[in-house]
Amino acid sequence: MAHFTVLRGGRVLDAAGRDAPFRDILIEDGTIRAIGAPGLEAPADATRVDASRHLLHPGLVNGHTHGSGALLRGFRDRMNLELLLIVTPARFANQTLQIKYLNTYLGAIEMALKGCTLAYDLTFGLPVASIEELIVMGQAYRDAGIRAVMAPMLADTSFYAAQPGLLESLPPELRGLVSESGGTDAAEILRLMEEALRTWPHDRDHVKLGVAPTIPTHCSDELMRGSDRLVREYGTVMQSHIGEAKYQVVAAEARYGKSMLAHVDDLGLLGPHFSVAHGIWLDDDDLKRLADKGASISHNPGSNMRLGSGIADSRRMLELGVNLAIGTDGPASADNQNMYEAMRAAAQVSYVRQPDHRKWLTAPEIVRAATEGGARLAGMEHVGVLAPGKRADIVFLSLEHPNWTPINDPANQLVLVEDATAVRHVMVDGRFIVRDGRHVSADLARLAVEAEAARDHMARANADAAAKVAKLEDAVTAFCRGLSSKPYRVERYAAFPCRCEETGGFSAEAV
Numbered sequence: 001m002a003h004f005t006v007l008r009g010g011r012v013l014d015a016a017g018r019d020a021p022f023r024d025i026l027i028e029d030g031t032i033r034a035i036g037a038p039g040l041e042a043p044a045d046a047t048r049v050d051a052s053r054h055l056l057h058p059g060l061v062n063g064h065t066h067g068s069g070a071l072l073r074g075f076r077d078r079m080n081l082e083l084l085l086i087v088t089p090a091r092f093a094n095q096t097l098q099i100k101y102l103n104t105y106l107g108a109i110e111m112a113l114k115g116c117t118l119a120y121d122l123t124f125g126l127p128v129a130s131i132e133e134l135i136v137m138g139q140a141y142r143d144a145g146i147r148a149v150m151a152p153m154l155a156d157t158s159f160y161a162a163q164p165g166l167l168e169s170l171p172p173e174l175r176g177l178v179s180e181s182g183g184t185d186a187a188e189i190l191r192l193m194e195e196a197l198r199t200w201p202h203d204r205d206h207v208k209l210g211v212a213p214t215i216p217t218h219c220s221d222e223l224m225r226g227s228d229r230l231v232r233e234y235g236t237v238m239q240s241h242i243g244e245a246k247y248q249v250v251a252a253e254a255r256y257g258k259s260m261l262a263h264v265d266d267l268g269l270l271g272p273h274f275s276v277a278h279g280i281w282l283d284d285d286d287l288k289r290l291a292d293k294g295a296s297i298s299h300n301p302g303s304n305m306r307l308g309s310g311i312a313d314s315r316r317m318l319e320l321g322v323n324l325a326i327g328t329d330g331p332a333s334a335d336n337q338n339m340y341e342a343m344r345a346a347a348q349v350s351y352v353r354q355p356d357h358r359k360w361l362t363a364p365e366i367v368r369a370a371t372e373g374g375a376r377l378a379g380m381e382h383v384g385v386l387a388p389g390k391r392a393d394i395v396f397l398s399l400e401h402p403n404w405t406p407i408n409d410p411a412n413q414l415v416l417v418e419d420a421t422a423v424r425h426v427m428v429d430g431r432f433i434v435r436d437g438r439h440v441s442a443d444l445a446r447l448a449v450e451a452e453a454a455r456d457h458m459a460r461a462n463a464d465a466a467a468k469v470a471k472l473e474d475a476v477t478a479f480c481r482g483l484s485s486k487p488y489r490v491e492r493y494a495a496f497p498c499r500c501e502e503t504g505g506f507s508a509e510a511v
């Protein structure tokens, strides 16, 4: 028998209208059936929820994160992308199945508490995680109550092989510390990925598998094409880190004779199921290719600042018709999993990109990206909007919180004021997963004890590998700085040209 719930007395966010009218919401078995003026007709036996003095908005969608990194949040400051990429594999190693679950669960609980109900998680790749472990990490999202796309990060080319000239640049005593091998070969990775897709046990409306050839330069063309075949065959989504750091796009151009994104397009990978993570160093041609194929970008402004990667041109992405989502990125590179903070950062970085305020992102554009845009990027269009026919994933913000006292413009306040401290309840499928500011099932005290123990275990088990990698840091960062000082078609640094000590001069063509 159908079960009805009716939310009465709340104000429903209308971001585009910069309004929040009083509306009742009728939910049938987790799906919104009607939204109407106060007094909306509902079956007599409907469960009544008092939403008065609350603003209701769609659950936020995190367009890009890494569930593998919660135990490493805040582990290091002054870290750029190349440091992250060489340091974290050593630090992430030796995670038991229980620790992988814990990592994912911690991130999912944090997101739930902060109003996010769907995350696109680029998780441990195959075979770093087994299929069994992927299933257990999927269960972490089910247990936390939020939705997820879990896309294993696939790679068959090492960081050192991905940058032409890097290995040769290393002094002989360091060269022996790195392996050129990318590990498992493409055919085996694809075999595992296909088996995982074929046998995935979780309800795909809640937790589905995607595919993430992690960075194109870290993947052979065989792996990229094979990933594309699987995505199309199994009707799922794909995401890849493209144009994140300048050194990568310069290296990619040297390798492919065209941009990283153009290479991916020419391999045939783009489509509505395809999304780019970051997309900072993309030019107009790259963005047009994405727009023409109906693809998306997860704009991750907090991470882009944290890693010093640059300031993406989000206005240009919208102007050229790319579907925009917003993401936090993973806890190892962007620390917290707060989509309100990511929205605020998206606003602020659009303001500092250029003096013409008419080109800055508006609050309604940002809210749309963090909800509807993210749902489209994730291929989960049954969420992201509060409307009849959509699933009832709803955040209740207390209007008695200082963030909302008084209400001037609900869209602006969601983006520029809210910081997740006014989140009072969160519903997924019309059921509370957070009530009165507390997760309904998570035991945070126990999680803290488990997280401390897991952190200690990883630190002990990975000490030797971390020490070995530390010896490479200076040489690798110097090489990447050299690439980053080269001219490129677009400029995404806040201040450039910069004097680069290694190259001993100013970069020739800035802006």
Ligand SMILES: [Zn+2]
Residues within 6 Å of the ligand: 064, 065, 066, 122, 241, 277, 329, 330
């Ligand atoms: Zn990432």
